[in-house]
Amino acid sequence: MTVRRFGWSETSEVEAQAMAEARAAEALKAIVAGGKARRREPKVPYNGADGVPIREEVVARHGDSVITRNGYGARCLNSPDVVFADVDFRKSGGLGLKLGVFGGLLVLAVLAGFLFASRPTGIALAVAAAVVSAPLGDMIHRARLAATGGSEGWVRKRLAEFLGKHPDWAVRLYRTPAGLRLLATHAPMDPHDPVVRAFFEAVGVDPLYARMCLNQRCFRARLTAKPWRIGIGSHLKPRPGVWPVRPEHRGQRDAWITAYEDKARGHAACAFLDVLGSGGTHPKAAEVVELHDAECRAREPRLPLA
Numbered sequence: 001m002t003v004r005r006f007g008w009s010e011t012s013e014v015e016a017q018a019m020a021e022a023r024a025a026e027a028l029k030a031i032v033a034g035g036k037a038r039r040r041e042p043k044v045p046y047n048g049a050d051g052v053p054i055r056e057e058v059v060a061r062h063g064d065s066v067i068t069r070n071g072y073g074a075r076c077l078n079s080p081d082v083v084f085a086d087v088d089f090r091k092s093g094g095l096g097l098k099l100g101v102f103g104g105l106l107v108l109a110v111l112a113g114f115l116f117a118s119r120p121t122g123i124a125l126a127v128a129a130a131v132v133s134a135p136l137g138d139m140i141h142r143a144r145l146a147a148t149g150g151s152e153g154w155v156r157k158r159l160a161e162f163l164g165k166h167p168d169w170a171v172r173l174y175r176t177p178a179g180l181r182l183l184a185t186h187a188p189m190d191p192h193d194p195v196v197r198a199f200f201e202a203v204g205v206d207p208l209y210a211r212m213c214l215n216q217r218c219f220r221a222r223l224t225a226k227p228w229r230i231g232i233g234s235h236l237k238p239r240p241g242v243w244p245v246r247p248e249h250r251g252q253r254d255a256w257i258t259a260y261e262d263k264a265r266g267h268a269a270c271a272f273l274d275v276l277g278s279g280g281t282h283p284k285a286a287e288v289v290e291l292h293d294a295e296c297r298a299r300e301p302r303l304p305l306a
Contacts, residue, residue: 001028001031001039002039002040003024003027003028003031003037003039003040004024004039004040004041005020005023005024005027005041006020006023006041006052007019007020007021007022007023008053027039043240043242050215053216054068054078054216055242055243056068056069056070056071056076056243057069057243057244059075062287062291063287064079064080064081065077065078065079065080065082065287065288065291066078067223067295069243069257070222070241071236071240071241071242072226072227072235072236072241073227073236073241073256073257073260074222074223074224074225074226074227074264074269075222075223075224075295076220076221076222076223077220077221077223077288077291077292077295078216078218078219078220079218079219079220079221079288080217080218080219081188081189081190081191081219081284082183082184082185082188082189082219082284082285082288083182083183083184083189083196083199083219084181084182084183084219084220084221085181085182085183085184085199085200085203085205085209085219086176086178086179086180086181086182086205086206086209086221086222087155087179087180087181087182087203087204087205088176088178088179088206089151089152089155089178089179089180090151102129102130105125105128105129105132106126106129108125108129109122109125109126109128109129110122110126112125113125151179152180155179155180155203155204156173156276158202158203158204159171159173159182159202159203159276160276161202162198162199162202162203163276163277166195166199166277167277167278168186168187168278168280169184169186169199169277169278170184170185170186170275170276170277170278170279170280170281171183171184171185171275171276171277172184172185172272172274172275172276172289173272173273173274173275173276174270174271174272174273174296174298175270175271175273175305176269176270176305177226177229177305177306180273181221181270182203183221183285183288183289183292184199184285185280185281185282185285185286185289186277186278186280186281186282186285187282187285188282188284188285190217191213191214191216191217191218191219192214192217196213197210200213221292221296222269223269223292223295223296224261224264224267224269224295224296225263225264225267225269225306226306227260229267229306230263230264230266230267230306231263232259232260232263234256236253236256236257236260237249237252237253237255237256238252238253264306266303266304267297267303267304267305267306268296268297268298268300268303268304268305268306269295269296269297269298269305269306270296270298270305271298271299271300271301271303271305272293272298272299
C-alpha cells in the first residue's frame with residue numbers, strides 16, 4: 001500500500017518534509033484502521049478548496065497581500081483580510097429549478113394518466129416532461145432575471161438587501177468578463193467571520209470559492225486576462241502548471257509567461273463601476289484597492305475585458 005501526502009513550510013524544505021512524513025503516517029494509520037482517508041492527494045494547480053495550500057509561484061508581495069501566478073498563467077491577488085467576491089452571471093436555470101419543473105410536470109403527467117385511464121398517455125407525458133423540463137427551467141430563469149433588471153440587476157438587488165441589513169459595509173463594484181466583482185472596503189475581515197459567509201450567500205458566490213477562503217484563510221482575485229480569451233491557445237508549460245517546476249523546465253515556462261504578459265497588457269481583468277453602501281474605506285483596504293485597480297487596469301475603460 002502506498003500513501004502519499006504533501007508537506008509545506010514557511011521556513012525550510014526539511015520542515016516541509018517532516019510534515020509530509022507525519023501526514024502520510026497519520027493517513028496510513030487511519031486507512032489500516034478501516035478509515036476512508038484517501039491514499040493520495042491530487043497534484044493540481046488550484047486545490048485550495050480541499051485544504052492543501054495553493055501551489056503557485058509568488059510573483060510579488062505587498063505587505064501581507066501576495067500576488068501569485070495560477071495554474072493557467074494569470075496573476076492573482078491573495079489577501080488575508082480584504083474581502084473579494086466574484087459573482088458569475090448564470091445563463092441558465094440551476095439544477096434545483098430544473099428538477100422542480102420536472103417534478104411538477106411529472107405530477108401532471110401522472111394525473112393525466114389517471115384522468116384518461118390511459119397508462120400509455122401517462123408514460124408519454126412523463127417522457128415529454130423529462131424532455132422539456134430543462135429548456136422550460138431556463139425560460140423561467142430568464143423571465144425571473146428580466147423581472148429584476150437582468151443578471152446584474154439581480155446581483156445588485158441581492159447586494160442592496162444585504163447592505164440594508166449591514167449599513168456599515170461599503171462595497172466597490174466591478175464588471176468582469178463573466179459577471180461582477182465585489183470588493184468590501186469598510187474594514188478588514190476574517191474569512192471565518194459569519195458575516196462573510198452571509199455576504200457570500202447573499203450575492204451568490206461560487207461555493208468552491210467560499211470553501212477555499214475558509215481553508216486558505218484568504219480571499220483571491222484574478223488580476224490579468226485568462227490566456228484563451230486573448231488568443232493564446234497553448235497552455236502554461238510544463239503541464240500541469242503547479243509550482244515549483246524543475247530547473248530544466250524554467251526556460252519554456254519563462255518564454256510562455258513573456259508572450260502571455262505581452263498580450264495581457266492590452267486587456268483588463270475588470271472595470272470599475274460603482275461604490276455602494278456606506279462608502280467608507282479602511283486604510284488597509286485602501287492599499288489593496290490601489291494595488292488591485294492598478295494591476296487589473298480597472299480604471300481604463302477602453303481596454304477590453306478578458
